[in-house]
Amino acid sequence: MGPARTPLLSRRAFLAGAGAGFAASLLPREAEAFERADALFASAVRRPDGSFGCAVFSETGAILCDVPLPDRGHDVAFDPVFSRAVAFARRPRTFAIVFDPSTGHVERSLASPQGRHFFGHGFFSPDGRLLYATENDMAAARGLVGVYDVERAFARIGEFDAHGMDTHEALLMPDGETIVLANGGIETHPDYGRQKLNLPTMDPSLVFLDRRTGDLLAQHRLPAALHQLSVRHLAIDGASQVWFGCQYEGPAADLPQLVGFATPDAGMTLADLPREGLTGLSNYVGSVAASRDGARIALASPRGGRLLVLDARDGRLLQSRAMADGCGLAPASSGFLATSGEGAILTPGRASGFGEGAGTRAPCHFDNHVLSLRLAA
C-alpha cells in the first residue's frame, strides 16, 4: 500500500459508469457520505451464501459493485490510467479477474500458465501497460514475478526470478522502476493444499528488482536465528522506506519482532515494539499499510485481533486497538480504514490512525487486503 497504492479514480468517470445508478440506490445518509468521500475501496470478499467476489465499497460500507470470483481472492491491483482493477486468486489458485471498478464490468479472466499459480499480489506499471504478479513455479518451488502485456490481451510476456520461494507481496517503489518483493520462504505445493513443507529450512528475504530487466538490485535477509520469520507484506513510507510485516513459524513463545523497514542499500532493520504491543499480534502480521502522507504505518493481526499504528520516522507505537479478525488496511483521508473477516469496516473519522468505536458492517466477510481507489475531484 502506501503512496504507490493510492491511485486516483475519476469521480466523473465513476459517476458516468455505474455511479449514477449507484448514487440513486443509496440511502440519503450514504449518498451524502459518498459525495464527501474522497476514496473508494476494493477487497476480495466471501458473500453470505458462501460464494466469492471482489467488492468495491464506500467508507460507509455501501457496496458499489461486487464482481464474482470463481474462488477465494486475495489482493487487488489497480491502474488508474485505464481504470482497470485485477483481483488475484489466493494461493494456490490460478485465476485473476480484470474488471472496471467503476462499473463492475469484467473485462477478462487470466489464468497463470501451466505449472504456475498466483500467490495473490501484484501491481501495474505507472503507465498501465504492464501487469506484474507474484507466482509460484510449483515443480521447483521457485518464486517468480510474471509480467503481462495489458494491450496484447494480457499476454504473459516474461517472468523474473524472485530469488526465493513463497514470493508474496510485491510493490512498485516510488521511483516507478524498482520492484520490491517479499519472499516468505515457506514451501507449499498445490498437491498438498496449503501445507507448509519446509519450516526447518525456511529462507525468507526481501528483494529489489529492476522492473524492466528483472535484474537483481539487492537481496536482504534477517539474521539467521530469525530464518522462520516469514516476510510477507509490504508498504512504502514517505521516505521510500519499505516496511515489512512478518508471520513467525517458530515456537510461539519466542515472540520475535514482526515488523521492520528496509531500503535497497541499508538492508532490513527490525522495529523495537514493546512486549505489550507484540503479544497482541500473536506472532502474525496479516497486512501493512502506509498513510497517505507516508508518515504512519499501520499493521493488522487477524489472529491477535489487533491493529497498530507506528510512526514511520522512528517506529514508535502510536496507537493500538482491538478489531476481531481485522486484517484489511488502506489509507483513508486522514488515518486508516480497516476491515475484518466478520464484515466490519472501521473508518478513521478525524483520527490520524484508526477511528474509535465499532465501525459499520457490510454484508460480507472481507478478505485480508483492501485497496484504496482515490477519487479525483
Next chain:
Amino acid sequence: MHPASKAARKSLRSTLAATAALGLLALAPCLASAPAQAQDQSQAPDAGGAGANASGLTGDTLVLDAVANAVDDAIRPGYQAFDDAVREQAFMLETLCSDPTKENLQSAQENFGGLVSAFSKIEFVRFGPIREDNRLERILFFPDPRGVMAKQVQAILKDQADNALHAETLAEKSVAVQGLPALQYVLFGDGSDDLATESGAYRCSYGKAIAANLSSISTALVEEWGDETGISERLMEPAEDDPVYRTASDSLGAIVSIFTEGLEIVADQRLSPPLSAEDGADAPAKPNLFLFGASDNALTALQGDFEGLQQLFEAVDFPAVLPADKQFLGPSIELEFTQIGSNLDAVETPLSEAVADADSLGKLGYVLIATRSLRSQFTDQLAPALGLASGFSSLDGD
C-alpha cells in the same frame, strides 16, 4: 496424569464461577447462561471486540474445564502412549541389532505399526512443545514431494558415516533422516532384508539411533506437557501478557484447531493426493503417495488419525460448553466420526491394492468427502457456536 492438580484447578474455578454467577444472577438473571451469552456476542460482534470473544467468568470456567479435559485426558496420555511406543520400538531394534534374525526383524517390523498408530493419534496437536526444535518435522518429514528422505537415507546407508549412529549427532543432521519415514525405510526399504543378517549391522545401528533420537523427542514432549509451569499451565490459565493464550477463548481455539487443522491435513495431504481426487474422475490413483504405504501401515495411520481426534472430541466434552440450540453438534460430529471409522475398517489392505478395488476405493472416496464435511462442522458450526472468531482472515495465514 495429574488428577489431583486437575481436580484442584477445576474446583477453584468452579468456586470463583459460582461466586461470580451469584453476583450476576442478582443483577441480571439472563446472563447466567454463559455459553448462550458467548453465542450472543458472536452473533452480534462489533469491531471493538477483542481477538477472541470475551465471555463471562462462568463461561470462562466451563471453557477452561474443557481445555483441561483436552490436556489431561487426551493430549498428555497421547504423548505418553507415543513415548511408550517409541521405547518399545527402540527395544525391538536393540534386540534385532544384537541378534539379527528373521524372527527379530519381523518383530521389529510388526512393531512399527504400533508406533505409527501411536503417533497418528496425537500428530495433530501442532502447537506447544512439538513446535520447538523442529520436533514435528524431525518425527514426520511429510509430505516429501521431491523424495528427499529416500535420497538422504540411501546416502547415509551407502556412506556409513559414524554420525548417523548416535542420537545426539543424528539430531544435527537433516530432519528428513531422523523420523518415522526414515525408520520405515530402514525397516522396509530396499536392502532391509540385510537386517536379518550381520551384513545389516550399520543399517540396524542407524535404525537404533533413529529410535533413540525419537525417544529423546517423545520424552521431551511428555515432560514439557507435564510441566506445571509450561504449555499446559499457559493453556489452562490464560494471561494477558501471554503471546498466544490471553483469554479462555484463545485456549479453546487452540484445542479446536487440532480438529480443523488435522482434518484439513488428512484431506489435503493424506487422502486427496493418493486418490488423485483433484485430477478428475478418471485419474488413476497414486498409491505410492499414501503416508506409511511402504510398510503397509497407511490404513493404520489413517485409523489412528481419526481415533485420536475422536478420543479428543470425547475427552473435551463439547456439549458442556455449547449453547442449548447447538447441542445437536455433539451427536452429529460423533456420528460422522463413527461412519468414517467404520468405512475405514471395511477397506481392504494394503491400500496400494485397495485403490484397485472399486468397493474399497469408493469407501476411501467417501472418507475424503466425510473428512471435509466434518471439518466444516468444526469451522462453520462448532467454532462460531463457541464464540470463537470465525477467522475468515486469520484461520490460515497468507
